[in-house]
Amino acid sequence: MANPQLHPLEVNPKTGEPFLRLLAHKNIILTPPRLSDAPFIISILNDERVYPWLSSPPYPYLPGVLGSLKAPGRASQGTPRRDPNDPDIWTAGDYLAPSHHRQGIMSDAFNTLLRQWGIPRMGVRRMVVTTLEGNKGSVRVFEKLGFKFRKTINDAIDVRGTKRGVHMLEWTLEDEGNK
Numbered sequence: 578m579a580n581p582q583l584h585p586l587e588v589n590p591k592t593g594e595p596f597l598r599l600l601a602h603k604n605i606i607l608t609p610p611r612l613s614d615a616p617f618i619i620s621i622l623n624d625e626r627v628y629p630w631l632s633s634p635p636y637p638y639l640p641g642v643l644g645s646l647k648a649p650g651r652a653s654q655g656t657p658r659r660d661p662n663d664p665d666i667w668t669a670g671d672y673l674a675p676s677h678h679r680q681g682i683m684s685d686a687f688n689t690l691l692r693q694w695g696i697p698r699m700g701v702r703r704m705v706v707t708t709l710e711g712n713k714g715s716v717r718v719f720e721k722l723g724f725k726f727r728k729t730i731n732d733a734i735d736v737r738g739t740k741r742g743v744h745m746l747e748w749t750l751e752d753e754g755n756k
Contacts, residue, residue, distance in 0.1 A: 585693045597693060601685040617674075626675040630712045632736045632743075667695070667704045671715075684718050691722065702750045707733075710742035724748040 586595040587606075596606040610618075621627055669690075673683045695701035708715035710729060720726065724746035732740040 597689060599682075599685045600689045600692070602680075602682055605682065605686070607686060607690070621672065621674050624675055626678075627672055630709050630715065631670075631672060632709060632734050632741070665700070665703070667699075667701050668706055669704070671718075678714065684721050687718060688722055696750065704748045705745065706747075707743040707745050709736065710744060712744070716744055716746065719746045719748070722748065723753055725752070 583595060586597055588595055594608060596608045599605045599607070622631070669687070671683060671687060673686075677683075691701065691704075704724070706719055706724065708719070710731075716726070725748070727745045727747050729742055729744050731742040733743045734741055
């Protein structure tokens with residue numbers, strides 16, 4: 578019998594590892610990071626179709642960065658304030674292997690995390706995200722999920738020695754209720 582405290586997570590019966598199944602792409606699951614993922618992550622973060630759109634981590638991305646990960650354990654997670662007069666503002670970063678671009682996977686992954694975990698389990702009520710200026714794919718992902726474009730900030734951050742602008746988008750649970 579599944580542990581109701583873990584809902585909506587499922588547990589791999591062989592490894593005991595928790596995972597979250599995507600809502601639309603049922604064959605894809607989100608798992609905690611594993612040391613065995615390191616070579617794949619390094620490859621993706623060094624891909625010229627990915628790293629130009631990331632302000633961090635640094636390029637080239639080296640194995641030592643992931644080598645510092647600890648085995649999955651019982652790390653405690655801070656409790657969101659959930660004070661409606663002073664709500665937390667959440668943000669997130671994302672990237673996807675180029676072989677999986679333009680298939681709706683990132684939209685599904687972000688939507689699944691937000692709807693199945695973020696809102697009910699973490700108390701997410703407001704999110705602000707930024708994408709590097711010109712990253713139309715990321716802007717589209719967030720807009721499909723109800724994020725509103727707020728502004729572009731020119732020369733906002735230094736990315737590998739070059740000043741880059743960022744697009745800022747915002748989502749609130751309150752705005753969703755007003756649709």
